[in-house]
Amino acid sequence: MTSVTLVNGSKWGERRYLAGAIVALVLIVLPTLNRELPVFGTGADWLAYPMHIMVLIMIWSLAYTSWSLMGRFGLVSLGHGAFMGIGAYGTALLWNYAGLTPWIGIPISLALVAAVAFIVGYPCFRFRIVGHYFALVTLALSEIVRQVIMATRDYTGGSLGFTPTPYGDGFSLYALQFSDRTVFYYVALASWAFGLWIWWRVDRSMDRFALEAISEDEDASAAAGIWVTREKLKITILSAVMTGFAGILYMQYQQFISPDTVSGIAISLQIVFAVVAGGIYVMFGPTVGAIITILLAESLRVAIGVSMVGLDTTIYGILLVLFIIFLPKGVLGGILDWLSRRKAG
């Protein structure tokens, strides 16, 4: 992590903000378009499918952005699947068995996520568990959560998955269940924007410099007066809680969760890889990673159908290896590097 450069610095000038404002406007206005228009020759809701994909992209982008908060400082966690799982299953179980509205269930689940992040994070940072060791300790955490979900299958449904009990006619603010996709679109959009805002705040904070110093040399930064354990713990808990929230959003949107979709080592790795593919050091890198991975999976599914199960992840796996070897800064990081080099002449 030696060459952390501010590729999204001021070189782009004001045009960046203009482009951002236009994209934001398009995203906000999109659902208000006339759904009945016979765009593709049919009178059906032509926006339903694109919006579904966009909601998924935004939810996963939030998870990926949260991971990159700590991942960019060399804190490679393979335990974020656990945080997603705790958030999603916590809220859903409280709703089904305790009758608690997600308005109360979400804070409780997120508090639980923060507590788990603290319990695992504190000793890790206190006793200087870094690098491979940190990755593998957090991997064990992922596996614990998955095995607990499997072991308590009488309540969680195990590998068969879990569905939150529907409430009323499917549109309820109390249960946070919306059969109408538009509502969730805005919820996901706001959450995604909020995640980016957090990233931006961290990027411009003193903590960022402290964490960068720590990732370069822990002893030297401790000697320079940085409270290493505290800095690492802060970013880990923030990252874990945001990931847990993404898990909850996913659960409320899909109304179905299973260990394969929100917990375990496979999801943890998926999070890491999407970020690496998109670009770990830039703000929109994780979002680009989510767009690439979800569009790749969806377009292959549409083009080839389900007859060739596994083709998308096969290509995805090869791409990841190639990315790490040839483009370790990811797609967006690589593009921004190239642009700034070209500008510099």
Add this chain to the structure above:
Amino acid sequence: MEQIFDIYLLEALINGLLFGGVLALLSLGLNLIFGVIDVVWICYAEIVMFGMYAIYWLHAVYGIPIVPAALLAIALTGAMGFLVHYLVISPILGSPPINQLLATGGLLFFLQSFATLLWGIEFRNLGLRLPVLQWGELYFSYARLLAFGIAVIGMIAIYLFLTRTYIGTAIRAISQDREIMTLMGVDSRRVYLVTSVVGGSLAGLAACLLVLQYDVHPFVGLSFGPITFVICVLGGLGNMIGGFIAAFILSEIISIGGFYAELEWGYVLAFAVFIVVMFIRPEGILSKKS
């Protein structure tokens, strides 16, 4: 009633011991690679999975006798070990270690979904019925006993290879000091490749033993991959004796936990013990406390 209870517990203990042999063999290959090349192959269990498929196809489908089929499978995984190092690890040897871990993680996805693409997701069984042994009131599966025996023989062979051969000595030397040994005239690229081939072959040997007891499917790696990594870390990454002891500790925890509750709780307990031990001894169970 008390008497029978104890017998079952004893059976669980012995089964744990036998299971530990296979886990020890699995972690041995990973530990060897880590100790020498300083890389964690996250895809190690997937190489084992390919080995299992190889035996399944060679033996159950093409009818090749089991021993030559096993040898061919070991050769295949050895070749895979070579390719993993040659194509993926060696171009990025100089980059941060975590990148190497992630690159092999990409391979994990690739191997898993490539297997899905080639052979589908159904569970395949070798169809080899091995007898159940009875000793007094205790019952053991012959497959597990065989696996344990071969695992022990495999480990002794690796020990002899590392201590009695020239290249084995070079491997041990390079794991002690990477920079100095190249100055001493050891060709580190060759040592890395040999280590990868040996590590891959050990994955193949583990595959031979696992395929006797478990069905093979593309995601089988996920069911014993994490526990293998945890064993290596618990023993101290690169410390083969530590890994050996850790394998038996964790397999007993899983087996006894599975005896009192469900098998999943055994795993939960094993992973929890691992995390707690990591906090007490971050460098593994055999490290000297600093």
